[in-house]
Amino acid sequence: MRYITLALLLVSCNAMAGDMATRVAAGNMAMANAEGQAYDRSLATAIQSAMMVCAPPGQPVNRFVLVGDIGTAGGLSRIAVDPATPLSRCFAKKLSAQPLPVPPRAPRGTSAYPLTLEMDVTQ
Numbered sequence: 001m002r003y004i005t006l007a008l009l010l011v012s013c014n015a016m017a018g019d020m021a022t023r024v025a026a027g028n029m030a031m032a033n034a035e036g037q038a039y040d041r042s043l044a045t046a047i048q049s050a051m052m053v054c055a056p057p058g059q060p061v062n063r064f065v066l067v068g069d070i071g072t073a074g075g076l077s078r079i080a081v082d083p084a085t086p087l088s089r090c091f092a093k094k095l096s097a098q099p100l101p102v103p104p105r106a107p108r109g110t111s112a113y114p115l116t117l118e119m120d121v122t123q
Contacts, residue, residue: 020082023067026107027116035104039113042101047117050094054087061121064088066095069112074100076115091119 030036055061066088068079076096081088103113 020065020067020080023080023114024065024116024118026110026114027067030104030107030114031116039101039104043115043117046095046098046100049098050091051119051121053094054090055121061087061119063118063120064091066092066115066117066119068092068096068115070100070103070115071112072102072106074102076100077112088119 031040051061062085064081064083064085064087066079066081068076070076079092079096081092106113
């Protein structure tokens, strides 16, 4: 029975990793044009606010990636972080608690604007 559980866990982890990679690519694609780049810049205040709570100045910040979906009203949902650390989970919670700027139109075939944030802060 342990072997079945382990096998299911490995399949689940591989599926999650694939989903994360797909979501990172979607968010990067959304930022690939001028409209996406302008929207990315408009998130700076919200990003800085969340990071200041979770990682005060002087605290080291290891690299992590956050993906999420931004709805038409600016709400962040379907959030995932990799790796999931106390810092990345705090950042996700604080960022999702704030209203974000209304995003550009969602890419065709989707109902929300894909967000990818690759955080790597050097002090």
